Amino acid sequence: MTTFTDANTLLKCMEGRTSTALWDMIVSYRCSKLNTLLENVWKADPKTDKMKVLVDKKQASHYTAELEFDLGHPHLSFATAEIMTGCAATLRIPFAVKSSMQWYTKKGDMDGEPDVMTVENGVYELQVTVPLKNVTGDVEPGDVDAKATFADKTIHLGENGVEASHIILHFGCQTAIYRFINISGKENKLDEPLSDAIDKVKAWFGDHNNLNQIDYRLATVKSIKVDADPNGLLQPKSFIFAASGEKDDGVLSIFIQTVGSGSPSGNLAATFTSTSATPIHPIPKDQDASIIISHETFSRGVYLKQLEAYRVDRKLGDDKKAKEETVAKGFKYTFYLESDWDVRLNDISQRSLFGTSSHFESFHVKLQESPCTMTIQDGQAKVQLAYSHDCDWYSIQHLNQYMGMGPSSKYTYGTVRVAVNVDQTTDFAKVEDTTGIAVDMSITASSFKLSKTGILGHLPPSDDKFAWYSDNRYELDKGSIPQQLDNIKLDFKDVKIVSPRLDLVAAESVLAPGMTIVHVDHIYCPYDVVLTGMMLEVPKA
Incomplete structure (x- = not known):
């Protein structure tokens, strides 16, 4: 016997595998709503x-x-x-x-x-x-x-x-x-x-x-092309349907191949699959309907597509292509950001008989040298980046040398780790006006954090131009940050990676005629992407 479960149980049983029988999308709704539809048609006839x-x-x-x-x-x-x-x-x-x-x-x-x-x-x-x-x-x-x-x-x-x-x-x-x-x-x-x-x-x-038997239809599947979804990611191309449940606890499910997925049709013996030990319906017990978009379809059509568009736009090489990581829950991607700052540092010199001079290396901050990860779990998208560059510096203190006794100079070698980190958490997707899915992978400028940390310095190679002075003294700095390095600032900008809105009109064309999903304010990603909501009659014009 197939049963309804609460949302948490349903989502837990959908982790680790696709539930769509290799179809791109499943649209399901409850028998109770079909009864409402049937009663209305019967009354009108x-x-x-x-x-x-x-x-x-x-x-x-x-x-x-x-x-x-x-x-x-x-x-x-x-x-x-x-x-x-x-x-x-x-x-x-x-x-x-x-x-x-x-x-x-x-x-x-x-x-x-x-x-x-x-x-x-x-x-x-x-x-x-x-x-x-x-x-x-x-x-x-x-x-x-x-x-x-x-x-x-x-x-x-x-x-x-x-x-x-x-x-x-x-x-x-x-x-x-x-x-x-x-x-x-x-x-x-x-x-x-x-x-x-x-x-x-x-x-x-x-x-x-x-x-008229056509009047007594439980669903009408239309191949609707929506301007907001020019690639037809949710536009039906072929389908098969199945019913499950007993008595009033039934569900009608339509398994759909979409125009824009690039995938073939799924299994003819189409059933909603889960890890539950007993059969369960693809709708939470307190909801009327669900739309399930397969992991692969959403990944290729939304995340990888937009990350690749960003890479091409920023002219990053093929070695910087986004890659999907294997996870049991949600999604995970590795990709690269394009940002390049030329940090030019001027030496500081206080030349006098006993003066000091400090010397710094100019360098480039290239975020594309470090991978960025995006992990999508429990309804949240977490973007993380850890980039660092070690900037070496040294200072020379000119000492008094009296009658050739003692060192003439003291060299201090130091290193400052200049780091850029991102740790941003946002909603992985939003349902706008109950009619479309908005996926925004952008990274705000405020999410970029610049830090400088003094670490133990190191001696230069033996062929360094200062290393041959036998009468010099050497010292390793243990963590100070010269003002010249502490004053480094980087002008971070928003990184815009936004997917075109996925309009649910195409998916809702699969629903019972005269019915629409409303208040689809629940969107989840246990592995596939799941939307649930209530169904109401469309008011007659």
């Missing part, structure tokens, strides 16, 4: 209020019955596909019925007056188990039976101008099961007539003049 069928059993059972049904609103649940391929749904339809039964003699003559009776709601329900099927393109209601396909086939969009496909309840399918259930538990005179009427009822539902 004037033909579904009344159903009239005639049962003729004069030869076998010596009666005819005219049955007039007042049909209530159906209640949907997902069912095991007991006699059909792919997914199945069961609809329980309450009804009241008025019957007029005429009995006949064995010779075929009418036997008395018609027996008229009315049975109110609460005694019977019509139970209909039908396959979920797909209808692609513009299909006339009368052609549905011939053109509808089962859920076990990949549906391709964009071919021959076809941009939309519908997932429908196929009432007219030959393998659909119709049965009347006496829910009162008591025998009733209509038990037999209703049982005999099943074939007529099935034919009534399968007649497109009575019920």
